[in-house]
Amino acid sequence: MAAWARAVRGLLLDVSGVLYDSGDGGGVPIAGSVEAVSRIKASGLKLRFCTNETQATREKFVKKLQGLGFDISVAEVTAPAPAACRILKERNLRPHLLVHDDLVPEFAGIDKANPNCVIIGDAAENFTYANLNEAFRVLIGMEKPVLISLGRGRYYKETDGLKLDVGAYMKALEYACDIEAEVVGKPAGMFFESALAEMGVPAQQAIMIGDDIVNDVGGAQRCGMRGVQVRTGKYRPSDENHPHVKPDAYVNNLAEAIDVILQQM
Amino acid sequence: MAAWARAVRGLLLDVSGVLYDSGDGGGVPIAGSVEAVSRIKASGLKLRFCTNETQATREKFVKKLQGLGFDISVAEVTAPAPAACRILKERNLRPHLLVHDDLVPEFAGIDKANPNCVIIGDAAENFTYANLNEAFRVLIGMEKPVLISLGRGRYYKETDGLKLDVGAYMKALEYACDIEAEVVGKPAGMFFESALAEMGVPAQQAIMIGDDIVNDVGGAQRCGMRGVQVRTGKYRPSDENHPHVKPDAYVNNLAEAIDVILQQM
Structure with missing residues (x-):
């Protein structure tokens, strides 16, 4: 049960659609995600935020997420x-x-x-x-x-x-x-590899969690990581019939993913 | 010599880049094109204007071309x-x-x-x-x-x-x-075929004259017509090395094409 969550040392988290839904006024956190990030940090797991966000500098982006309650710093962001x-x-x-x-x-x-x-x-x-x-x-x-x-x-x-x-x-x-x-950026292999290097964790011990079946899940899997899709953000039910990409797991949201991963530790 | 211009009964003319260059204030005629259209009509050759123009109704489009001096009516336009x-x-x-x-x-x-x-x-x-x-x-x-x-x-x-x-x-x-x-529209086969039907000329006796190597020349050739590219409008020298499409002829402009075609009649 939940074999996908075993033997993990590091997590790559997509941001938009996983931590929060962007939009006018900065957007809104996805329920449970603020706490999930805090729990990852308390667990000792390595963590990188791996985003294709290009609507702001990392400084401004991080400030916005901090304002939404997230424990995140510029040095933790691969963009x-x-x-x-x-x-x-x-x-x-x-x-x-x-x-x-x-x-x-x-x-x-x-x-x-x-x-x-x-x-x-x-x-x-x-x-x-x-x-x-x-x-x-x-x-x-x-x-x-x-x-x-x-x-x-x-x-x-x-x-x-x-x-x-x-x-x-x-x-x-x-x-x-x-x-x-x-x-x-995602799904380029070099981009995931630099995020893994920054984290100091090999692909086999890392999980990418994202809402994009192709760019998050498919890209990570091609690099030897596990890829998990959340049913938040841009997720659509038809993603579960994707012709090429099959995630290692589906979870309802980031909080559920972290629950399962921490239980396996 | 000029075998491409023999045994012709009908012409399809692209408009933008062949008759005129569009732009603010309605655009400007390409040198010799007004006279070339008049000479086609005087010759007894069948003629259709075959355009992908979608920035105006045919009525407005034709009025603009008439204003530039062209002998053209709405009934002659396939759009x-x-x-x-x-x-x-x-x-x-x-x-x-x-x-x-x-x-x-x-x-x-x-x-x-x-x-x-x-x-x-x-x-x-x-x-x-x-x-x-x-x-x-x-x-x-x-x-x-x-x-x-x-x-x-x-x-x-x-x-x-x-x-x-x-x-x-x-x-x-x-x-x-x-x-x-x-x-x-061009390069769809059905579009060229309806222009040919409106003209009442079989593909083998028709020439398409355009400035677009793929949509005018390539599309017409796939329908069994001859395709001639003018060196006006969007023509670029690199078109002459196109990997897939080889026009039946290049001409410097519409006037030159009509000179050659009328000489062969």
Whole structure:
């Protein structure tokens, strides 16, 4: 019983849809999740927050979660923007940014003059017709267009309903330019691996808990981790018939997952 | 010499990028195209204007072209919106429209209450974040989402630069909902066939002249027509190395194509 929860040393938690539902005014915690995070920390399990959140700097994001009652610090968060900055520096890339205004400070140290790549994040209200045309023109003007996408999510849930995520707009630019984007963030293997390294736990002893069947569960499983899907956030009953991804377990919410995991310790 | 131009009885002409470059203030005719249309009509060749234009009703579109000096009437235009209306009626579909304001009158006779499909056209400024989220929510709320796309173009050229076409936004919704859109308009075979039927000319005796290597040239060739690409509009030199589509001929512009065709008669 609950074999999926045995021999665990570390947890990766998705944030939006697992800890809280985002939305106007900062969003609302999911019932039991504040306590669940505290219980993980008290248990001695290693913990990383592994998010594709790109609507804010990590500082601002963490502050919002702290305001909702979560015990979380910037140093515990693995997020796409810092990973993208490492790639930009390694490859001498100067980005044109199609991202949320609040994410721009993450790229403060990066040369953005005369861009030779485009970075797309969850730009939300910045996904205007004009901004998409501008990013497209930058790409189509390059001999070999380079598009770096901070995640490839299809959609997410906010308190006022489902919203298209960065992946949809990434696909629009990919199609228009006949190129393939490089994805930084979940479900990229490198992203999970850096979160595991930061935690110091091998994949076989780690569980990823998320609400996204493909990007959280499928991505983690491909790295050798267990993947557990919560029935909160963007979860839909049809996920349980997904043609390719079969989670190691379903749980009603994070609190239930932590109950089971701690019982097995 | 110029074997591509022999034994022709009918011509299909793409409009934007062949007759004129669209843009603010209505756009500008491409040099020689006004005269070329007049010469086709004087020659006795059959003629249809075969466009994926969905930023205006045919009436308004034709009026604009007449204003630029073209000899063109509504009855000579094959366009996606009327073709879509036939499909809606045949299948009892009630559309949610994500289209340009000026196209809406084409759907005047169509029941739009309680939608069971989404129609996407080149909505231009109506491609807002809010409107895309709304179309997405309508689709994802259906048991089996039906998305009908008025064309699948990647981009087009206006006087102030390249713009993303409906195909890019179609891809965004396809990806978000994990579905495939039904395309009405070029390069759909049915669309070219109805233009040929309206002209009363078999595919073997017809030439399509366009600036889009895939949607004009490739689509027409798959229907058994000859496809000629003009080096105007969205044409780019790299089109001449297209991995799949090889036009029957390249011409610098419509005027040159008509010169060659009329010489062969």
